[in-house]
Amino acid sequence: MSKKKARWRKLDNAAKLYSAASNKKDTRVFRFYCELKEEVNPDVLQEALNQTIEIFPTFLMVLRKGLFWHYLEPCNLQPIVKEEYKEPCSRLYIKDKKTLLFEVTYYKKRINFEAFHVLTDGTGATEFLKELVKNYLYLIHKENGLEPVSLLPEDMTVQDQEADSFLKYYSKDQKRPKKRKLHAFQIRRKKKDGNHLHVHESVVSVQAVLNRSRELGVSMTIFLTALFMMAINEEMSKMQKKKPVVLMVPVNLRKFFPSLSMLNFFHWIEPGYNFTTQDQSFEAILKYTKEFFETELTKEKMSAHISELLALELHPILRLAPLELKNLCIQTGAKYSEKNTTAIFSNMSAVKMHASYVPYIERFGVYTNTPKFELCLCSFQDKLSFAFTSRYDTVNIERNFYRLLKEQGIASEKVKPEFPKTDEPSEQEMKVYKIYSFLCIAIVAAMLVAECNSHPRVRWTLFTAGGVVTMWITSSIGFFKRYNLLKNAMWQLFIGTIICFIWDALTGWHSWSVDLVLPIMSVSTLTAMFVIAKVRKSPVREYLIYEIMAAGYGLILPVTLLLCKVVKNPTVSMFGSLICFLFLVAVILFKGREFKEEMQKNLHV
Structure with missing residues (x-):
């Protein structure tokens, strides 16, 4: 495989949705794991990870924010193997914090690979984990005669890995489907122990499921989809059954359109069944599901869906909307679209390893963190691993599902996932901030009460409150922007000068805010950014955009105020503007290439 460093890249269509819609609880993080037949050696696993990341340089990315879209940029961060230490599928992307979008952990015999969906999809994660496990087992057992093997195409390049297949197969001439979606039944019964992610796993025989599916003349996915809808229906009240049970079933588009991309490249279909108006027999449900899959899973339909997904993204007017406005619209749309599905059923298919490595592996498994009740499955050899994940009380649905499987002659074996005892993520910082905010509110309220009762000649109470x-x-700006000191400094400059303008205006407008504060704060912020970047040894691309913003602010605003004759004493403003102007000139002369690249990243539409 050609070894080439990955470059910055735009987000694919699915990644743009995930980057906007994710939050602390809806993390859009999924886990693929491999259960070995021996305890994991962390030092060897770290060496295996180092080798794996050389093959997948497209995974060494951080998410950054532009004016119109987020984008992914290569970084010098190195992934470090850790023993599992937090709730599965916890948040990996924290706004303004420079972190990798994947993590490798271990616990006893299990190797975990977790990824933020912006980075890759299930196919990409599977290939990464397979390569990681292969490298680990080879390092551990090469002295026992285990031979190195290749799992990936020899001619795969980095360009193949980072290709956006949505764009490759998009056609603006393709007719887009127009289908009105009905609101589906929603599972809303919260867990008593809080909003934690609950994982319940079981294992069944692949051959048993295949044999029964073939007897019924359907695929494994169709068979299990029908059973899943029936299991949900059994927990619905008569009133709830007025709405259909609708499942979201992700579809790997690589099965229809050739692609070696490690980026997201999937769509989904939404089989739904109304158990009030339609026949409730298993045979009728299975027949309907089979016909639905046969109708929807065609190359023409998938091509139409790709066109539907990209048509909105590529709209010339919407592309120019600011990122924050796009994010707000995407979040609203995501909340609305959640009403169209009841649950998610994701079949990641079979994981295949070279025959010489199979004896060392117990099984593979997968699950994810979404706002919905979800069933994920994948198989290895004859072990089909089921994993139900939810933040709701759904134990009865799972019980119904396994009972229905048993009625079809398929026995299941519960697997209790082993997780280390982990402490809850520390909330101490937020508690301190809340206490601090409460004290500030109390002081301001006390000053206002004092003002109303005493009416002092010097309004010291109002000055104190202000x-x-x-x-x-x-x-507060410092607290919430603490992960990015350069952005913090830019916000402090912007808000700080506005506050000074307000104070100046409220105290009779003596012009000190524009004569002195604005130019001094601009130059000071520019200097502080430069020092911070040098101390932290940050790459040029990480601090250049913030310094350009600070210099532009310190040049354009004072000059505008000078021309409008708002400034009474122009000396300091002129010198401040001159320093900012010279800085911008120096950037263009000495960092012109980096400047152009940063503008291209941040302004891409």
């Missing part, structure tokens, strides 16, 4: 509000605003 000072506390100012302190709270600036410290």
Whole structure:
């Protein structure tokens, strides 16, 4: 395989949705894991990971924000293997924090690979984990005669890995489907122990499921989809049955369109069944599901869906909408679209390893963190691993599903996932901030009460209240932007000067805010950014955009105020503007290539 460093890249269509819709609880993180027949050696696993990441350089990315879209950029961060230490599928992407979008952990005999869906999809994650497990087992057992093997095409390049297959197969002439979606039954019964992710796993025989599916004349996925809908229906009340049970079933588009991409390249179909108006027999449900799959799973339909997905993204007007506005619209759309499905059923298919490595592996498994009740499955050899994940009380649905399997002659064996005892993520910082905010509110309220009762000649109570509000605003910016010091400095400059303008106006407008504060803060912020970048040894691409913003702010605003004759004493403003101007000139002369690249990243539409 050609070894080439990955370059910055735009997000694929699915990644743009995930980057906007994810949050602390809806993390859009999924886990693929491999259960070995021996305890994991962390030092060897780290060496195996180092080898694996050389083959998949497209995974060494951080998510950054542009004016119109997020984008992925290569970084010098190196993944470090850790013993499992937090809830499965916890958040990997934290806004403004420079972190990798995947993580490798271990616990006893299990190797976990977790990824933020912006980075890759199930196919990409499977290939990464397979390569990681292969490298690990070879390093551990090469002295026992285990031979190195290749799992990936020899001619695969980095360009193949980072190709956006959505764009490759998009056609604006393709007719897009127009189908009105009905609101589906929603599972809403919360767990008593809080909003934690619950994982329940079982294992069945692949051959048993295949044999029964073939007897019925359907595929394994169709057979299990029908059973899943029936299991949900059994827990619905008569009133709830007025709405259909609708499943979201992801489809790997690589089965229809050739692609070696490690990016997201999937769509989904939504089989639904109304158990009030349609025949409730297993035979009728299976027949309907089979016909639905045969109708929807065609190359023409998938091509139409690709066109539907990209048509909105590529709209010339919508592309120019600011990122924050896009994010708000995507989040609203995601919440609305959740009403169209009841649950998710994701079949990741069979995981295949070279025959010489099979004796060392117990099984593979997969599950994910979504706002919906989800059933994920994958197989290895004759072990089909089921994993139900949810933040709702869904134990009865799982029980119904396995009972229905048993009625079809398929026995299941429960597997209790082994997780280490982990502490809850620390909330101490947020508690301190809330206490601090409460004290600030109390002081401001006390000052206002004092003002109403005492009416002092010097309005010291109002000045005190204003000072506390100012302190709270600036410290809050520092708290919430603490992961990115350069962005923090830019926000402090922007908000700080506005607060000074307000104070100047409220105290009779003596022009000190524009004569002194604005130019001094601009130059000071520019200097602080430069020092921070040098101390942290940050690459040029990470600090250049913030310094350009600070210099532009320190040049354009003072010059505008000078021309409008708002500034009474122009000396400091002129010198401040001159420094910012010279900085921008220096950037163009000495960092022109980096400047052009940063503008291209941040302004791409």
